[in-house]
Amino acid sequence: MTWKSTEVRLIARPTGEPVPADFEQIEIELPDPGPGQVLIRNEWMSVDPYMRGRMDDVESYIPAFKLGEAMTGTATGTVVESNAPDLPVGTSVRHFAGWRTHVVLDAKAAEPIDTTAVPAEVYLGVLGVTGLTAYQSLVAIAPVKEGDTVWISGAAGAVGTAAGPIAKALGAAKVIGSAGGPAKTRRLVEEFGYDHAVDYRAGDLEGKLRAVAPEGIDVYLDNVGGDHLSAALALLKVHGRVAIVGAISQYNAEGPSTGPANFDQVIRKRLTLRGMNVQDHTDLAPDYGRLAARLLGEGKLKQEQTVVEGIDNAIEAFGSMMRGANTGKMLVKLV
Incomplete structure (x- = not known):
């Protein structure tokens, strides 16, 4: 089966508030997963304030987005093809290849998550x-x-x-x-x-x-x-x-x-x-x-979300979050 992915790329460094012309959305054909790799259908992606800094070509604690390449960020999804025994088809995972609908990754770049108790999107918020x-x-x-x-x-x-x-x-x-x-x-x-x-x-x-x-x-x-x-x-x-x-x-x-x-x-x-x-x-992650x-069990910690539907609206979701339109975590639902 041939898989395609729709992805969002940065094509110009914004001056002030980013505008749609700073980005492009394209569809690409994905290769089959090689040995030790999986193909993931992304279902949720996060947009976060730190991503604005990555749009500038400045030195920071995390590399800037490269022009003409798909942007990245935290996302959750499901493995739909696998050449990695530890991540069989159907596994829910979290990874750092957001801003696209599908992706092929080395299995070590995808973290399995337990969605039996909480939905996958919670791993992008209070459990993320x-x-x-x-x-x-x-x-x-x-x-x-x-x-x-x-x-x-x-x-x-x-x-x-x-x-x-x-x-x-x-x-x-x-x-x-x-x-x-x-x-x-x-x-x-x-x-x-x-x-x-x-x-x-x-x-x-x-x-x-x-x-x-x-x-x-x-x-x-x-x-x-x-x-x-x-x-x-x-x-x-x-x-x-x-x-x-x-x-x-x-x-x-x-x-x-x-x-x-x-x-x-x-x-x-x-x-x-x-x-x-x-x-x-x-090191504090286990304590947290x-x-x-x-x-969460006591109802004191809530996973509040503002959800925008579709990769087509991901840039608008980012802009809305930067303008304070969200309450809780701003998420893009991809499927």
């Missing part, structure tokens, strides 16, 4: 990199201590919806989330375990945070950067800790971004600011797996 990112940030980067007040920005996103209940499970006394719009902030409190939520689009972010945390904050998990980091520096207590996970407010900037004007607070309060990369603390299983 986003959940592990939240856990690592609050354990290894900006450790949460018993009784802490924790603020999480971008709280309605994939990392944020996991980070709230994780912070509570680690002993935080008060967990505050910030998000855009009253609908999202309401859901943070009603569904995702946050004690308070503030709408940054309503203005006076620092003032709104002070109203719900007059005692200040101990830990800040930063998904946004910009004015959110400035507000955090103002509210953090002495010896406060910051995990810098992302800076989505700046990813589409067309020029240099200005740092917080109150950065002197880092010195005055002896703050700790650390960037995080999920690859640095993979056990905690996530418990919190």
